[in-house]
Amino acid sequence: MNARVGSVKTITSTANPIIKAARALHQRKARNESGLFLAEGHKLVLDALAVDWLPEMILMLEPGDDGDPGAQLAARVRAAGGDVIFTNGAVMEKLARRDNPQTVIGVFPQRLASxxxxxxxxxxxxxxxxxxxxxxxxxxxxxxxxxxxxxxxxxxxxxxxxxxxxxxxxxxxxxxxxxxxxxxxxxxxxxxxxxxxxxxxxxxxxxxxxxxxxxxxxxxxxxxxxxxxxxxxxxxxxxxxxxxxxxxxxxxxxxxxxxxxxxxxxxx
CATH class of the missing domain: 3.40.1280.10 (SPOUT methyltransferase, trefoil knot domain)
Known part of the structure; x- marks a missing residue:
């Protein structure tokens, strides 16, 4: 069990260094240097959590009340030690590089098998x-x-x-x-x-x-x-x-x- 509880931040600027670093993961060079990659969507983050492949952070639209699936996902990620970044639609579009993006994007460590x-x-x-x-x-x-x-x-x-x-x-x-x-x-x-x-x-x-x-x-x-x-x-x-x-x-x-x-x- 990860003893660390993840942090929560709200970022709404595409110029923020965290957002810029996440956007850079569209480039292979950045992925190779960081060992990280992006995975889009609520389902993919849940799939990863199910096999203990924990995100370093997730970026997501701010959810509603505690019963909202997004709020539940954010709580699970924080409990597992990942950070949660709440943001807006404009930032999510920049992160996904497409219109109508998913509401959640995870930043994960790469894993390669021997x-x-x-x-x-x-x-x-x-x-x-x-x-x-x-x-x-x-x-x-x-x-x-x-x-x-x-x-x-x-x-x-x-x-x-x-x-x-x-x-x-x-x-x-x-x-x-x-x-x-x-x-x-x-x-x-x-x-x-x-x-x-x-x-x-x-x-x-x-x-x-x-x-x-x-x-x-x-x-x-x-x-x-x-x-x-x-x-x-x-x-x-x-x-x-x-x-x-x-x-x-x-x-x-x-x-x-x-x-x-x-x-x-x-x-x-």
Whole structure:
């Protein structure tokens, strides 16, 4: 239990240093330097609190009486040691960088998992994904399908960027996420107790014929070029998702979802 009780302040100026620091978290540089990220919405803050992922602070519109859900949330955050900043709609729009923002924005510490924690289940490995929306959608899908976690290989978009976090719909607080370079992933894959199954346009095996068997790694290539040859060579098996139409490929998040549910069909 956190012995510290969070403070309460009211700030209505976008020039305030606290507001400026929170706004800066839209930039990857600021997130990297601070180790913090933004999560918008009452639900996401509650999701985080449910798994003891405590915010450093929340910024929110001032609630009504004590029975207001916003007041109850503020009390929970303070009791957990987080600060509460009450503000106005204009500041919230600046913080969210969009009209009609959520009424609550949380500032959270980032958490990354160690590769050593992935020893079971189906692990998703993404090679250099560049679209934060895809990353967030895949994290959400991993949560829905019961995957063990997501590994980002190489120069990927930031899973703690606001667009990615929005797309997770709270699953960022439930799915372990790790980052590594290609060499680190190949070393991890070599000692992992199950196969690395890569989806590839040239895959000789229909993914529907793969018998579900965990542990396993589902390896997905880049959005534009697919899987690099070096990574493909190190997969235990290359599979394809059958296509019937004019499109020759699927969006990365869609393809990952199709493949993940196919590989985990015996466990759902």
């Amino acid at each position: 590769l050593a924690t992935f020893t079971h289940g189906t692990v998703i490995a993404l090679e250099a994904p560049r679209d934060p929306g895809n990353i967030g959608t895949i994290i959400r899908t991993a949560d829905g399908a019961g995957a063990a976690g997501v590994i980002l290989i190489g120069n990927s978009a930031d899973p703690f960027g606001i667009e990615a976090v929005r797309a997770t719909m709270g699953s960022v607080f439930h799915v372990p996420i790790a980052r590594t370079d290609l060499d680190g992933f190949l070393k991890f894959s070599a000692r992992f107790p199950g196969p690395a199954i890569g989806t590839h346009l040239e895959g000789a095996v229909d993914i529907r014929t793969i018998g579900p068997e965990e542990p396993q790694i589902l390896v997905m290539g880049t959005e534009q070029a697919g899987m690099t040859e070096e990574l493909a060579r190190h997969c235990s098996q290359l599979v394809r998702i059958p296509m019937d139409g004019a499109a020759d490929s699927l969006n990365l998040a869609v393809a990952t979802g199709v493949a993940l549910y196919e590989l985990r069909r015996a466990y759902l």
